[in-house]
Structure formats: structure tokens, C-alpha cells
Amino acid sequence: VEASIPEPQREAWTKNQFESFKDQGEFEKEVVRHVETTLARSMFNCDETAAYSATALAFRDRLIKDWNKTQQRQTFTDSKRIYYLSLEFLMGRALDNAMLNVKGKDIAKGGLNELGFRIEDIISQENDAALGNGGLGRLAACFLDSMASLNYPAWGYGLRYRYGIFKQEIIDGYQVEVPDYWLDFNPWEFPRHDVTVDIQFYGHVRKSQDENGKTVANWEGGEVVTAVAYDMPIPGYDTPSTNNLRLWSSKAASGEFDFQKFNNGEYESSVADQQRAETISAVLYPNDNLERGKELRLKQQYFWVAASLYDIVRRFKKSKRPWSEFPDQVAIQLNDTHPTLAVVELQRILLDKEGLEWDEAWNIVTATFGYTNHTVLPEALEKWPVGLVQHLLPRHLQIIYDINLFFLQSVEKKFPEDRDMLSRVSIIEESQPKMVRMAYLAIVGSHKVNGVAELHSDLIQTTIFKDFVKIYGADKFTNVTNGITPRRWLHQANPRLSELIASKTGGYDYLKDLTTLNKLEQYVDDKDFRKEWAEIKYANKVRLAKYIKSTLDITVNPAALFDVQVKRIHEYKRQQLNIFGVIYRYLQLKEMSPEERKKQAPRVSIFGGKAAPGYWMAKQIIHLINNVGSVVNKDPDVGDLLKVIYLEDYNVSKAEIIIPASDLSEHISTAGTEASGTSNMKFVLNGGLIIGTCDGANIEITREIGQDNIFLFGTLSEDVEDLRHNHTYGKHSVDSGLQKVFEAITTGKFGDANDFGALVSAVRDHGDYYLVSDDFQSYVDTQKMVDEEYKNQEEWVSKCIRSVARMGFFSSDRCINEYAEEIWNIEPLAV
Ligand code: OX2
Numbered sequence: 001v002e003a004s005i006p007e008p009q010r011e012a013w014t015k016n017q018f019e020s021f022k023d024q025g026e027f028e029k030e031v032v033r034h035v036e037t038t039l040a041r042s043m044f045n046c047d048e049t050a051a052y053s054a055t056a057l058a059f060r061d062r063l064i065k066d067w068n069k070t071q072q073r074q075t076f077t078d079s080k081r082i083y084y085l086s087l088e089f090l091m092g093r094a095l096d097n098a099m100l101n102v103k104g105k106d107i108a109k110g111g112l113n114e115l116g117f118r119i120e121d122i123i124s125q126e127n128d129a130a131l132g133n134g135g136l137g138r139l140a141a142c143f144l145d146s147m148a149s150l151n152y153p154a155w156g157y158g159l160r161y162r163y164g165i166f167k168q169e170i171i172d173g174y175q176v177e178v179p180d181y182w183l184d185f186n187p188w189e190f191p192r193h194d195v196t197v198d199i200q201f202y203g204h205v206r207k208s209q210d211e212n213g214k215t216v217a218n219w220e221g222g223e224v225v226t227a228v229a230y231d232m233p234i235p236g237y238d239t240p241s242t243n244n245l246r247l248w249s250s251k252a253a254s255g256e257f258d259f260q261k262f263n264n265g266e267y268e269s270s271v272a273d274q275q276r277a278e279t280i281s282a283v284l285y286p287n288d289n290l291e292r293g294k295e296l297r298l299k300q301q302y303f304w305v306a307a308s309l310y311d312i313v314r315r316f317k318k319s320k321r322p323w324s325e326f327p328d329q330v331a332i333q334l335n336d337t338h339p340t341l342a343v344v345e346l347q348r349i350l351l352d353k354e355g356l357e358w359d360e361a362w363n364i365v366t367a368t369f370g371y372t373n374h375t376v377l378p379e380a381l382e383k384w385p386v387g388l389v390q391h392l393l394p395r396h397l398q399i400i401y402d403i404n405l406f407f408l409q410s411v412e413k414k415f416p417e418d419r420d421m422l423s424r425v426s427i428i429e430e431s432q433p434k435m436v437r438m439a440y441l442a443i444v445g446s447h448k449v450n451g452v453a454e455l456h457s458d459l460i461q462t463t464i465f466k467d468f469v470k471i472y473g474a475d476k477f478t479n480v481t482n483g484i485t486p487r488r489w490l491h492q493a494n495p496r497l498s499e500l501i502a503s504k505t506g507g508y509d510y511l512k513d514l515t516t517l518n519k520l521e522q523y524v525d526d527k528d529f530r531k532e533w534a535e536i537k538y539a540n541k542v543r544l545a546k547y548i549k550s551t552l553d554i555t556v557n558p559a560a561l562f563d564v565q566v567k568r569i570h571e572y573k574r575q576q577l578n579i580f581g582v583i584y585r586y587l588q589l590k591e592m593s594p595e596e597r598k599k600q601a602p603r604v605s606i607f608g609g610k611a612a613p614g615y616w617m618a619k620q621i622i623h624l625i626n627n628v629g630s631v632v633n634k635d636p637d638v639g640d641l642l643k644v645i646y647l648e649d650y651n652v653s654k655a656e657i658i659i660p661a662s663d664l665s666e667h668i669s670t671a672g673t674e675a676s677g678t679s680n681m682k683f684v685l686n687g688g689l690i691i692g693t694c695d696g697a698n699i700e701i702t703r704e705i706g707q708d709n710i711f712l713f714g715t716l717s718e719d720v721e722d723l724r725h726n727h728t729y730g731k732h733s734v735d736s737g738l739q740k741v742f743e744a745i746t747t748g749k750f751g752d753a754n755d756f757g758a759l760v761s762a763v764r765d766h767g768d769y770y771l772v773s774d775d776f777q778s779y780v781d782t783q784k785m786v787d788e789e790y791k792n793q794e795e796w797v798s799k800c801i802r803s804v805a806r807m808g809f810f811s812s813d814r815c816i817n818e819y820a821e822e823i824w825n826i827e828p829l830a831v
Helices: 005-017 024-038 046-075 095-099 105-114 119-123 135-149 260-261 267-279 295-318 323-329 341-353 358-370 386-392 393-416 419-425 438-444 452-464 465-473 486-492 496-503 514-523 528-550 574-593 594-598 614-633 652-661 679-683 698-704 718-729 738-747 751-762 770-793 795-807 812-824
Strands: 081-085 089-092 129-131 156-157 167-169 176-180 190-201 204-209 217-218 225-236 242-252 330-335 369-374 381-383 434-437 450-453 477-479 560-564 603-608 642-647 664-667 689-694
Touching: 024 046, 024 105, 046 095, 046 105, 046 119, 046 225, 046 242, 081 135, 081 295, 081 812, 089 135, 089 652, 095 119, 095 225, 095 341, 095 486, 105 119, 135 156, 135 225, 135 242, 135 330, 135 486, 176 614, 176 795, 190 295, 204 393, 217 341, 217 393, 217 738, 225 295, 225 496, 242 267, 242 295, 267 560, 295 341, 295 386, 323 330, 330 341, 330 358, 330 812, 341 358, 341 438, 358 369, 358 393, 369 438, 369 812, 381 386, 386 393, 386 434, 393 419, 393 438, 393 465, 419 465, 438 465, 450 452, 450 812, 452 465, 452 477, 452 698, 465 477, 486 496, 486 652, 486 679, 486 812, 496 514, 496 528, 514 795, 528 642, 528 652, 528 795, 560 652, 560 770, 574 603, 574 614, 574 642, 574 738, 574 770, 603 652, 614 642, 614 751, 614 795, 652 679, 652 738, 664 679, 679 689, 679 698, 679 795, 689 698, 689 770, 689 795, 738 751, 738 770, 751 770, 770 795
Parallel strands: 081 156, 081 330, 156 242, 330 369, 369 450, 450 477, 560 603, 560 664, 603 642, 664 689
Antiparallel strands: 089 129, 167 176, 190 225, 204 217, 225 242, 381 434
């Protein structure tokens, strides 16, 4: 129903519009109003939680106005929109970001202070919105920030998980998972109970003839679940543009609650149906770079994709344009293969619902979609058993078969000689059981395929998707190197550094054009500037040291080198290489005389990250790190020279404390395995140096900041295959340094040796797939160099400043502009 206020009454509306706070007084008034009326509390009963809620609501009121106007503007101008489909959005906290983006943080700080609160305490009341596993989900969140900041008409679509990524506790050195129920009070979401879509599963397909004698497919029967929209405003920085993130929640379809059963006293079983429906959006799968092929996951994917497409198509149809203009109005980006069913769903809508011919429909589909690949790891490439797809989505399987048939026909025509090609590129893998290869389906269904860093984009074109480059030509494949939002990852996380940079680069404009950072280069030799810079780093380290003290009761010396590796725990990311290096350092320290020890550079090795609950080896790595910590940290021979810290429950809000405090961070994946990495960019942007392999975005970071400002080591990706081959044929030796480390572990220096047997043998006896032994020596040698260079603080700080000055390229704004131009063909909307 189109409801609108009649002309004569509009003036009353305009006159009485809500005005957001212009100054501190108005902000305070709004907070008090929300405490007293929205929350029904008084100043005698206003704790930090209530103050947080009221502050969030005050800012939310402000955002809503901009949000409504942005949506109206987009509708009136009928401009092309980009829809970013991602199963993960790792947003973190929203309040601080909202305050900064609308430039209201100073007002809030003063206002809260006057009301008796410290803004930091209020901000930290908020639960992280942790609807993601790691880099892939955080990238989606940075992209939302950039799309809004650059005024692109953009929507994110995802799932509203009731439980985000689990919370990690470390108990007796082991990871324990605790559910993350994050929705207690979430002022940032708006339930749209009027925006619902019924989603069908299972059933069967019946073919019939329409009045023109054309065969039509009817998908009938099965089960229906309702998707309800929840919207979150996404404010841009220093612009009124406020975009929408729409997350779907599942509930039983209205007809589903079985009143018959209910009345017959079968209350429990009627509730059970309800719960079954709600299960779909209940929990985020906690695997990073791993696909386990569970039916519920496939249900999640279809539920989310079908609801989103229904919404997108509904919006398009309002414009009354012909279908051929769909790709002029709509661009859809597939964040990895998780939303690939969208390709099939849009083809189904156009064929079965809208009555288009196959070719016409398929041209629209392929012109609409773009696909971003984030990994070459075989265990992360999605495949679904044909039988499962047939059972859950019978009509979709038929369409997949047809897509494949037409695709293979075209391939056969082009490569009549290469019979093998057909089975290699088929969307259906002829294995036992047969599988649908989702990446191939995504490539065939999109007009552009991109990797996320140069090396990675080269690798996909020369390895896993090589045949597709032959078939489609190189133009279909491109690179868009990842980026990060400088608003959260510098301004918000490191306010003092941001202020210092602003004072030298001509204000905060650098947050909108990060290349402006290059103005810092002229201050590299300025002693006072270096001093201020170093003081800020030190203060950030003190903040982290306090956090470590308060959570772990371990005292660390802020003057020591803080060496940080925080990311998901994975063998390919090689936290085992890091901890073996720490053990090696420890053994060396133990062998030294007290005089020799005095010459050593003190270090704090800081780890953090979650292991997938079912990833046993990753959990062993966590256990080993903790056990090494408990031995080293209380060894009086070592004292301040080495501390080993495991920070519990690494997440976005903790990253904002940890990253600004790092001197050195580790990005040490086996070459060719880390598609990009994005925390590497965050660490450098915050004035830390990197030790890393020639992998992912490390390579481009090196190119930008210069090889003197980064500590690179290890095997190159082009040599990995040969080394692995040698290992398999027994040509594999573990050098004496690493042998000593293994000896220490297997003789029980760090607790029961049996606990770590598998970790050691993976390297020593079972082929060392991740090349830990090959890279060990060059790793410890490079760490030695780090020790030496850190002693020369003036030079170290100069390197940090120079690096930051050259990091402009890694803004997610640059990245989004590349997507917009090369893939989405979309323009910003003037405000
Ligand atoms: C991650 C990649 O592992 C990481 O290298 C990359 O920076 C990030 O995506 C964003 O592009 N799941 N997570 C990733 O890939 C997959 C699959």
C-alpha cells in the first residue's frame, strides 16, 4: 500500500521534524529523555549499561533521519544499486563508529562526562556484532563502510544469526567454546515485520503446459519457512549517506504453527516445528577456510539468497522497466561461493515466474553477477552432493544441469580436440557421490571473477581456474587487492596517532583520501615528530599491557618489543612456526650466561585467535602456546626477556586495542596459501612493522612501503610444489635448531609430550605440508635481524613513519572504487 500524507498536512510534518542535537546540551537532553522514557529509568538508577543504551539510541535517532533520506534519494533517482551478498559481516561495535562518522564524538564525550560517565566505559558496554569468522567477514564490514562513505547506493544482505562466532575461553591451556548470544539489547537493528518472504524447500517439480503450449516447471509441495527482514543503518564518514544492511531471520511460516496439534494437546510437537524453522538462522558456522557440507548450511544459503533476490526483484519491478534493463539497475556481488545459488535462483525466477526464454534470462543473470574468490585451499572450495541439492532444491538442480549442458556444449565447440576438458570444467564432478562444484557455477554465472591480491589473482588464473581462462579469455578475470577502512582501523582504534597525522597532513581529510598520508614522509627526519610518534606507540603498548595484566594477571614490560600474531588458528597461517621460534629463543636464552642475557632484546610474544571447534590440530597449537607460556613466564632465568601471552577471545573490538600496540606483527603463511590477509594492512597503518612471507598482500605492501621496511623470509610460492614433492619422496631434513625444539617438546618440557606428538610429527614425519621445516631457519635468522634493528629506535621509528606514509593504497575506498568501475559499473549518488 502506498501511503502518503496529503498536500495540506505536509507542512505540519515538515515543521515538526525531529532535529538532531547540535550541541552538548541537546545531546544530554536526548540521553536523559531516552533514559527516562525509552528505558523507563531515572538518574538514580542509571548504570553504564543504561547510559550506553540511551547514548546509542540518541545517535540512532540521528542516523535514522539520514538513513531514510538516503533510501528516498536512491528510490527517486532510480539509480543503479550494488547488492553485496555475504554470509558473514564481522561488524564489531557500532556506537563509536556511528559517533565518529557523524562527527559527534566530542559532543558525546563532553555530554557523557557531564552526566557522570567516561565515554570509553560507555563504548565498551556494547557487544560485538560478530557475525563472521575472520578476514572474509571483516572485509565485508569494511566494504559497507566504504560504500556508504563514497555515497554508493549499496545494500548488504546477510543472515541475522542468533549466535555469532562463539566466545573463546582458555581453560587449563585449552580452548573452550561458549555460545555468543549477542542480541540481548541491540539498538542498531530494526525488525521489519512487514517485510517477509516465504521460502520453499524440498517438494518436487511437475511439468505442465501453459496456454501457449509452452512447457513450464512447477515446484510444488515441501516445506515453507518465512524470512523476516532486520535492517541496520550503515553510516558513511562525513556524509549524510546511510546505507542499509538487511539481515534475514527465519521463523515458521504463518500457516505453519499447527493449531490442530496445539488443540489436541500436542503442544510440544507444534513448538518443535516452530523451532525447526528458527534453526535456519540460529548459528554462524564457525569454520574459516573450511567447508563441511552440512545440509543446514545449504539451507541457510538458499534461505538467505532466495529472500534477498525476492527483495531485489520486487524493488526492480516497482520501476516498471523491461527485464532487459535489470543489469543496468542491479549489480550483485557474490562474496565467495556461499551465495552462488543466487545465480540459479535468478534464472529460476526469470524462467518460471516471469516467463522469459532461457537465453534472454541467462544473459541478464550473467550481466548481473560478479564473483569474488578468497581462497585456493582445496578444503575451502565448496562442493555439494548432487543428491542433497536434488532433495532440498529439486528445481534448482534441473536448472544447474541445464546451465552445465549449455556451458559444456559451448566448450566442446571451442575445444573439439580436448575431450578431457569437458570433465575438468564440468559444474558436476563425476565422483562418487556426484558433486556440484560451486566455484565453477559462480564463474559460469558471472561476468567478472576477481581474486583479492595480485599473487592470489595470478594463482587462480594459472591453477584452479586455468581452464576457464582458456574458455572465457583473460578479460573475465581480474584482481582487486583488498583494503581496510581507515576510519575504524586508524581513527577509531588509534585516536592519538590519527590526531598527530591530522596535525601534519592538513586535517582529517586523509581519512577520505588515504594517499594524503604521503605528506608524512617529509617528517621522517624530524626528531620531535619521531618522539611524539614513539610516545603514542608507547602509550598504546601501556594500554595493552594493562589489559594483559587485568585479564591474565601477567606483567609485561611496555618497553619490550611486542611481537603479535592474531588471526584464526590454522596450519596454513603457521602459528606453529611462530611458537617453535619462541621455544628456540627460550632454549637459547637458557643456554646463555647472565652477562650474555643482559645484551638480549626483551620481547613479548602475543598470540590470539580462535580455532574452529572441530579442528583438532589447531586446538593443539593453542594448547602448546599456552603451555609454553606457563613455563616461560615464570622462569626467573628469563624474566622480562621473554613473555608468551595468549589473549582470549580475539575479536574486532580487541583487535582495536591490540593492533595499535604492536611493534612487529607476523603474517607468515606458507607462500601461496593466504589469499590476501587484511590485518597485515591494519598493523602497518598503525605504525608497526611486519615479519612475513612473500604471500598475499604482503607482496604489494612491500612494493608500496619498500623492502627495507619489512622483514621478509621464506620459500617463494613458485617453489612450494617442488619442496612438497621432495618431502613426499623422503628428501626432507629437519635442521638442528628445529630438532632441539622438537626434543624439548617431546621430552615433556612443556607438559605431557603426548599432547603434542601430532604437531611435531606433522612436520618431522608426515610430509610437512606447510613447509615449516623449510622456512624455520630463515624465520629465526630474520627474527634475529629484528632484534638487532629494534635496538636502534630512531631508525625503527623512521621505518614505521615511512611505512605509514606509503600505505594510502590499502584503503577499502580505493578497493570499492575499483569494484564500482571495473565490475559493477555504478556511480556514486550526489548528496
Ligand atoms: C579470507 C582469506 O583467507 C584471507 O586471505 C583474505 O584476506 C580474506 O578472506 C578477505 O579476502 N574464508 N576466509 C577467507 O577466505 C575464505 C574462503
